[in-house]
Amino acid sequence: LGSGGKPITINGLSPGTEYDVYIRTNCSSGGDGYSDWYGPHRLKTPCTTIGAPFYENFDGSDWVSGSGEGNGNAVIDDCWDRVNSTAYKWGTHAGATASALTGPNDDFNGGGKYLLAEANNGIMGDSAMIISPRIDVSSLTNPYLSFYYFMHGDQMERLRVDIYDGTTWHNGVLSIIGEQQTQPTDPWAEA
DSSP states (O other): GGGGGOOOOOOOTTTEEEEEEEEOOOOOOTSSSSSSOOEEEEEEEEOEESSSSSOOOOOOOBBBBTTTTTBTTOOTTTTTTESSSSSSSEEEEESSOOOOSOOSSOSSSSSSEEEEOOTOOOTTTOEEEOOEEEEEEEOOOOOOOOOEEEEOOOTTEEEEEEEEESSSSSEEEEEEOOOSSTTTSOOOOOO
16 A cells, blocks of 8 residues: 555556565655565456457366366466365366266366366365356347356265356356266266
């Protein structure tokens, strides 16, 4: 914050980029009484809004598959975000899951990557969110969202879709509850 608690705008930053920011204050009117540097504070600039139609198959180089039962080291695209209650989180994966009796053997098309909410490191009641980049649907007459999902496992809880229209969150636009596939070889379902 600048003097008087007013925000400071930093121009010339790239969209969808992380920056380390250091802060200090000038404690005297003469300009020679600076405090120590405070930081780094990691900040990420918002990505640019993507125009519709938008398609993502999670196969790009910014999506790195995790491994093991916890889907460790999974990396998601910088313009997506994930919010986790604990170690239970969304990540990218390829092939069969390492957890016994859960998940698919492959992605929808076969041989690619998909998003996986790996619950092995979570505890009962945990939730995990994956947030897409902002998508401008104003050019569409009838905008819609479609995706394929795979929900196999005896403790499958709920997949819920919320949509933010730029002003208001519309929660629970779609809610799919419980196990939907019973074998890792079952087909993916479309919503």
